[in-house]
Amino acid sequence: MYQIDVRSGILRQRxxxxxxxxxxxxxxxxxxxxxxxxxxxxxxx
Numbered sequence: 001m002y003q004i005d006v007r008s009g010i011l012r013q014r015x016x017x018x019x020x021x022x023x024x025x026x027x028x029x030x031x032x033x034x035x036x037x038x039x040x041x042x043x044x045x
Contacts, residue, residue: 011019027034 027037
């Protein structure tokens with residue numbers, strides 16, 4: 001499970017590379033958000 005409390009200020013201590021890596025990992029995993037943002041292509045006949 002990925003979780004970031006944006007109000008804690010932790011993102012100020014992390015680099016953009018760190019955040020990009022976490023987002024990429026979330027979208028690469030078999031997750032609900034990955035399926036929602038990148039649904040499987042359907043064959044249209």
